[in-house]
Amino acid sequence: MTAQLGKPHSGWYLPAFTSELTAEVTPLEIGTRRLVAVRDEAGIRVFDADCPHRGAHLGYGGRLSGDCLVCPFHGRRIALGDTTRRWSVREHHVIVSGEAVFVRLADTPDDDRGLTRALKELGGTHPLTAAVIKPVDVDPAMIVENAFDIDHFTEVHKVPRLRGMAHRDGDEGELIIEGEFVMGAKPGSTSGPSVTRARFLACAYSPGVVVTRFGPPGWEQVIVTAAVPRESGGCVARVAIGVRPEQRGELPLLIGGSERALAEDAVVWERLNPRVVPRFDGGDAAVVAYRRFCAGFREPA
Incomplete structure (x- = not known):
């Protein structure tokens, strides 16, 4: 099953x-x-x-x-x-x-x-720091699905423009989406290059964990977004952030940005009507692929 x-x-x-x-x-x-x-x-x-x-x-x-x-x-x-x-x-x-x-x-x-394999690689370059713990009244799979919901980046998070966002299956059964965010410099940033084009590479390893690499070459950060269902309903979302040692000064800004982004999403998530049957169109291909990915996991023994 x-x-x-x-x-x-x-x-x-x-x-x-x-x-x-x-x-x-x-x-x-x-x-x-x-x-x-x-x-x-x-x-x-x-x-x-x-x-x-x-x-x-x-x-x-x-x-x-x-x-x-x-x-x-x-x-x-x-x-x-x-x-x-x-x-x-x-x-x-x-x-x-x-x-x-x-x-x-x-x-x-x-x-x-x-x-x-991914965590072993991250441990040597981007050790993970706890960033956010937030209860959210939504199905936990929606938290990870966000990485594959292309249109929401411009509408909810006001990303000016996206380029080349495309999904594919990974070699070990993960689901990947990759593209580019076209944006201005990060407000309040005190170090690193001015960001105008940031690579976005997200890998879902389960319906509960997605690992995203974001930023320009040589200055990318890692964002782990995860969700655990609660027996009483909804879920607890957690975000961990990985940066290189020379990027540690960026952590407060990155943690604040993660908190804001999750709060922006929660406004929508917690007001969704679960009785509405989705009517997907061509812009939802990555979301459809993610839901098919989720269906490949069985209930634990």
Whole structure:
């Protein structure tokens, strides 16, 4: 069965920044999927949170004891990822890239879609910094879809002109859109070249994560935009920004710009009528391709 928009899927998520996981045990939520993050000598690890004994949430009151979590309900020792033991919870694949903690809800690498490789490359050049955490009352897939919604850049974000915006499939199953923003110099910028034409290259690695490289050659920044569904509805959007060491002075401006852009989008998102059946036209080809991409993800086991 394929995953539906807004439902937990087998691909990648960005459910937390490292600053949100300072305790040994922290509860996490990906829609109806209850998870628990554990900090131990191996770093940050993520597991299913339902105690197999009676269903208590191990993230609320559970305590780390060796290679187990002690359940807060009946004190059972629940093994972390060791399914050969009587009581255990499943472990999920985690990548920590800078301050961003990525989780994939799948046992196999089928739904990696190239994100592992991309994060390894970014870690050496553009370490990720936490920028924005924002609850939004919209289907989470809409957050990533924005990168493929070409017309909204001029109407919502007032980009003067776009050139050559075209989408394609990537070599590892990711979905890519690439083109050029034609714009004036960045207001308030204190360093770097005057930007008149900025390359835009966005790669969606799941319905929950898109990585965008933006800017002129040699001065591009990386923007990771992600969304995690909430069980109560809507989602939590997170944005991380990666810059080269010599660009660190740009971070406050870039973070402010990300906050403004997300707020501009939220005005539209939170007033969409979900009962309206989309009537796509030729300008929506990239959005249609993105929705087809989303349909290729299955519901996690």
